[in-house]
Amino acid sequence: MEKLKRVYKDGTQYKYLLLSILMTGLAYGIYKGVIDNYLAEEVGLTQVGKGVSEFFRELPGLLLVFILALLYEFSAEKIYKIGAVIMVAGMTMQALIPPTAFLVILAMMIYSIGDHMQLGMKSAISLQYAREGKGGESLGYNNAVNHAGTLVGYLVIILVLSLIGKVTTYRPFLIASAVLMAAAMFLCFGLSSNTQTDKAKSRFYFKKKFYKFYMLEIFYGARKQVFFTFGPYVLILFYGASAVVISSLYAISAVACFFLAPKVGQLIDRVGYRIVMIMDTVILVAVCFFYGFAHHIFPMNVAFIVCCVNYLLDSVISMASMASSVYVRDISDSDEECRATISTGVSVNHLITILVALFGGWIWRTLGIETLFIISAVLGLCNSAYAATIKTGRGPMKKG
Numbered sequence: 001m002e003k004l005k006r007v008y009k010d011g012t013q014y015k016y017l018l019l020s021i022l023m024t025g026l027a028y029g030i031y032k033g034v035i036d037n038y039l040a041e042e043v044g045l046t047q048v049g050k051g052v053s054e055f056f057r058e059l060p061g062l063l064l065v066f067i068l069a070l071l072y073e074f075s076a077e078k079i080y081k082i083g084a085v086i087m088v089a090g091m092t093m094q095a096l097i098p099p100t101a102f103l104v105i106l107a108m109m110i111y112s113i114g115d116h117m118q119l120g121m122k123s124a125i126s127l128q129y130a131r132e133g134k135g136g137e138s139l140g141y142n143n144a145v146n147h148a149g150t151l152v153g154y155l156v157i158i159l160v161l162s163l164i165g166k167v168t169t170y171r172p173f174l175i176a177s178a179v180l181m182a183a184a185m186f187l188c189f190g191l192s193s194n195t196q197t198d199k200a201k202s203r204f205y206f207k208k209k210f211y212k213f214y215m216l217e218i219f220y221g222a223r224k225q226v227f228f229t230f231g232p233y234v235l236i237l238f239y240g241a242s243a244v245v246i247s248s249l250y251a252i253s254a255v256a257c258f259f260l261a262p263k264v265g266q267l268i269d270r271v272g273y274r275i276v277m278i279m280d281t282v283i284l285v286a287v288c289f290f291y292g293f294a295h296h297i298f299p300m301n302v303a304f305i306v307c308c309v310n311y312l313l314d315s316v317i318s319m320a321s322m323a324s325s326v327y328v329r330d331i332s333d334s335d336e337e338c339r340a341t342i343s344t345g346v347s348v349n350h351l352i353t354i355l356v357a358l359f360g361g362w363i364w365r366t367l368g369i370e371t372l373f374i375i376s377a378v379l380g381l382c383n384s385a386y387a388a389t390i391k392t393g394r395g396p397m398k399k400g
Contacts, residue, residue, distance in 0.1 A: 016190030023184035029153015051361025086114030273323035277387035292373030
C-alpha cells in the first residue's frame with residue numbers, strides 16, 4: 001500500500017480504479033476461459049460462424065474513434081463508467097440468453113463496445129492520478145493488476161473443471177463472469193474526478209511519413225487475427241481440446257508474456273526495432289507451418305501437443321509488435337503526433353482484422369487449415385519485407 005501512495009497523488013480514487021481493473025480482469029479471465037468451447041459445443045458455431053462472431057466483436061474497435069468523438073465533452077471517468085455499464089449489459093445478456101448464434105454474437109458485440117471504450121480511458125485516468133514522474137509506473141500497476149485478475153480467472157476455470165470433469169453447460173461460468181463484471185461497474189462509480197481525455201484518440205491522423213507503419217499494422221493485424229480467432233478453434237474443433245486445456249494455454253501464455261515482455265522491450269532497445277521485426281517472422285513461419293501441417297507429419301496426439309506449443313510460441317513472438325510503436329516514436333515530431341499516429345494505427349489494425357475474421361473461416365472450411373496458416377506465414381513475410389526497408393536512426397523526437 002505504501003508503494004501505491006508513492007505512485008499516486010493524495011486525494012485521488014486510485015484504489016477504485018485498480019480494484020475495478022482487477023475485477024474486470026477476473027471476470028474476463030473466466031469468460032475467456034470458456035467462451036470458445038461454449039461457442040463450439042453449445043452454440044454450434046462452425047469455422048465460418050466463428051469468423052463472423054470475431055468480425056462483430058472487433059467492429060467496435062474500428063468504430064471507437066467515432067464513439068469517442070460523440071463523447072468528446074465527457075471526462076475519462078464518465079466514459080469509463082459508461083463503458084462499464086455497457087460491458088455488464090453485454091455479459092449479462094450472454095449469461096441469460098439461449099445459445100443461438102445471432103443473440104450470442106450480439107451480446108459479444110455489446111460487451112466489446114464497452115471494453116473498447118474503457119481501454120484508452122484506463123490509461124488517461126491512471127496518468128492523471130499519478131504523481132509527477134510516476135506515470136509509467138502507474139501504467140505498470142494497471143497492466144499488472146489486469147494480468148493478475150485475468151490469470152486468476154483462468155486458474156478458476158482450470159480448477160473447477162478439473163474437479164467436476166466434463167460439463168453439459170458453461171452457463172454458470174458466464175453468470176459468474178456477469179456478477180463479477182457488475183461488481184467492477186459499481187467500483188467504477190467511486191471515480192468522481194474529471195480527467196480530460198486525449199483528443200488525439202478521437203480523430204484519424206494520416207501523414208505520408210508514417211505509411212510504412214500503417215502497412216506494418218495491416219500485415220501484423222492480419223496475421224495476428226488468424227491465430228487469435230482460429231488458433232484456439234483449431235485446437236477445439238480439429239483436436240477436441242477441452243476448456244481446461246484452452247484455459248491452461250491462456251494461463252501459461254499470460255505468465256510467459258508477463259515475464260518476457262520486459263525482455264522483448266530490452267531486445268528492441270538493444271538490437272533495434274527493424275531487426276526484431278525481421279526475427280519475429282523467422283519464428284512465425286515455423287509456427288504457421290507446424291500449426292497447419294502437424295497432423296500430416298505426426299500422429300494426432302503428438303500433433304495436438306505440437307500445436308499447443310506453437311500457440312504459446314505465437315503468443316510470445318506477438319510481443320514483437322511493440323517494435324512498431326518504438327519506430328513511430330523515433331520518426332514523430334512530437335508526443336501528440338506519436339499518440340495520434342499509434343491511435344490511428346489501432347483503427348487500421350482493426351480494419352484488417354475484421355476482414356480476416358470474416359474470410360478466414362471460409363478459407364478454413366473450403367481450402368483447409370493448411371491454406372489458412374500458409375496465408376498467415378505469407379503475411380508475416382510481407383511484414384518482414386516492409387520492416388527491412390525501414391531506416392533506423394535518431395528521429396525528430398530523439399534530436400536535441
